[in-house]
Amino acid sequence: MPHIAVTMHSADAEKAELADRLSAAVTRTLGYGSEAVSVLVEDVVPSQWMDQIYRPQIDAHPGRLVKRPGYGPLSEQNEGEHS
Incomplete structure (x- = not known):
């Protein structure tokens, strides 16, 4: 089950869009269903x-x-x- 961890500084709307796009890329590339993918975004100043x-x-x-x-x-x- 793919888990993606991203560390960045960004607005909440950008985080949601990034998570959607990363999840879509993983499902296309690895052939997993979207339910198998999790994305964590950690904010850093x-x-x-x-x-x-x-x-x-x-x-x-x-x-x-x-x-x-x-x-x-x-x-x-x-x-x-x-x-």
């Missing part, structure tokens, strides 16, 4: 992003990233590689 998200979740686990961010230290590593 932009000024806290680097300390709360980037360093502990992104920078600390570069080998687990399926897509590298286009900002911060990891954007400069392995340039030219498809992530």
Whole structure:
């Protein structure tokens, strides 16, 4: 059962639309029914992003990233590689 966790700062309306679109993409890509998909959206204040998200979740686990961010230290590593 796919569970998608998104960490971001956004308005509630944007969260609902994102959850709908992510759920639709998962059902199309993986062939699950929409009832099998759950989406969690966690808010983070932009000024806290680097300390709360980037360093502990992104920078600390570069080998687990399926897509590298286009900002911060990891954007400069392995340039030219498809992530």
